[in-house]
Amino acid sequence: MKYKNLNNIFYLEDLFDIWTTEQAKEKEYKNDKVDIKSFSRDGFVDVKIWTSPILDGKRVLYIAREANATGQRFVDDGRFYLKDEESSRKKRIFQRIIAMQNIIKARLDGNIKNEYTYSDFNEIKKQIAFMNINKRGGSSSTDFKELNKYAEKYNEFIKREIEIINPDYIICCGSYWQIIDHVYDYFKSRKEWENRKKSEPDIDMYYKLDINGKIVPAINVYHPAAIKRNQEYVDLINNVFDKL
Numbered sequence: 001m002k003y004k005n006l007n008n009i010f011y012l013e014d015l016f017d018i019w020t021t022e023q024a025k026e027k028e029y030k031n032d033k034v035d036i037k038s039f040s041r042d043g044f045v046d047v048k049i050w051t052s053p054i055l056d057g058k059r060v061l062y063i064a065r066e067a068n069a070t071g072q073r074f075v076d077d078g079r080f081y082l083k084d085e086e087s088s089r090k091k092r093i094f095q096r097i098i099a100m101q102n103i104i105k106a107r108l109d110g111n112i113k114n115e116y117t118y119s120d121f122n123e124i125k126k127q128i129a130f131m132n133i134n135k136r137g138g139s140s141s142t143d144f145k146e147l148n149k150y151a152e153k154y155n156e157f158i159k160r161e162i163e164i165i166n167p168d169y170i171i172c173c174g175s176y177w178q179i180i181d182h183v184y185d186y187f188k189s190r191k192e193w194e195n196r197k198k199s200e201p202d203i204d205m206y207y208k209l210d211i212n213g214k215i216v217p218a219i220n221v222y223h224p225a226a227i228k229r230n231q232e233y234v235d236l237i238n239n240v241f242d243k244l
Contacts, residue, residue, distance in 0.1 A: 006160045012043045015164065016135075019157050023136060038136045040067040043165060045083045046126035055127060058108045061167035062097050063175050064223070065142050066134035066150075082130050089121050093173075096224035098124050100171065100237055107241045114238070116230040129165045133158060133178055151182035158183050163212055170209070170216055174223025180207050205240050217244055 009015045020039045029036050044050045050059060067081075081088055088094045098118040105124070106113035118124075134150045151158065162170070172179050180186050186207070187193045197203055206219045219240050222228050 006156055009160060010164060012041075012161065012164055015157065015160055016041055019135060019154070022154070022157075033139060034137055036136075040132055040135055040137050041080050042082070042131040042135075043080065043161070044129050045080075049126045050129060057168050058105070058127075059129070059166070059168045060101060060104055060127075060171060061129045061131065061162065061165050061169070062100075062171045062173055063162075063179060064093070064130070064132050064173045065138070065147055065175050065178065066132050067137040068140050082125060088125075093224040094125070095121075096230075096233060097128070097130070097171075097173070099230070100221065100224075100233055101125075101128055103234055103237045104169070104171070104241070107238070112238060114234055116234050129167060131161060131165070133175055133183070147178060148182050151178045152185075155183045155185070166212055166214075167216060168214075170218040172218055172220055174221075174226065176207075176218065176220035179218055184209065202243055205243065 006015070006018075009018070016039070020037065023039065024037050026036060049055065079085075082094060095118045098121050099116050101124050102115075102117055102119075103113045105127070134147055135154075136150070138146065170179070187196070204220065206217050209216045209218050219237075221236055221240075222233065
């Protein structure tokens with residue numbers, strides 16, 4: 001769906017204000033577990049650090065699918081959980097994101113890190129940005145049909161949020177195909193995908209997006225809550241960066 005003047009919006013809060021209004025207008029929405037007005041804000045953890053020269057060329061945006069909003073009638077208190085809640089340190093999803101960031105930070109600094117650790121949690125989290133695709137939220141398990149519909153319906157908002165954040169790298173946390181195929185709509189058919197796969201064998205691992213005229217690798221990683229060994233995340237990140 002096309003929305004007018006989104007390119008004239010330069011602040012996330014302004015974008016979210018319009019986004020919440022559009023969500024509330026959905027006449028076809030039917031879900032008695034998640035309120036139509038539910039909205040989970042996200043973005044910069046620390047905008048001053050994010051925009052500082054120390055992160056030039058090293059800004060990493062993590063994109064997940066959706067927050068678990070089951071049973072919460074209204075999820076829009078203006079807060080960004082990862083930023084505002086000290087208890088975010090106890091959540092496995094954020095522990096793994098910080099562990100991945102430690103590995104990526106080492107690679108961007110010219111080193112290789114093979115250790116899984118989320119030490120310096122509060123310091124490292126200030127250096128990243130984080131967003132969900134489905135701002136309304138879902139249940140404890142993802143309904144991919146609904147997630148894909150949301151990604152397509154609000155793709156202009158999702159793309160504008162990414163543009164405002166302006167990352168150098170995107171880590172798709174179980175959200176790779178939603179970003180590549182439903183938000184940016186790069187593959188029009190199964191046949192096109194199969195043909196591209198022949199010439200770009202690593203397309204399952206990463207895809208280079210054009211964001212604000214800048215080439216930004218979107219990297220496919222497991223969802224941080226997946227039942228995977230910690231070392232699998234370490235090996236996956238290092239393997240992708242070996243190929244970039």
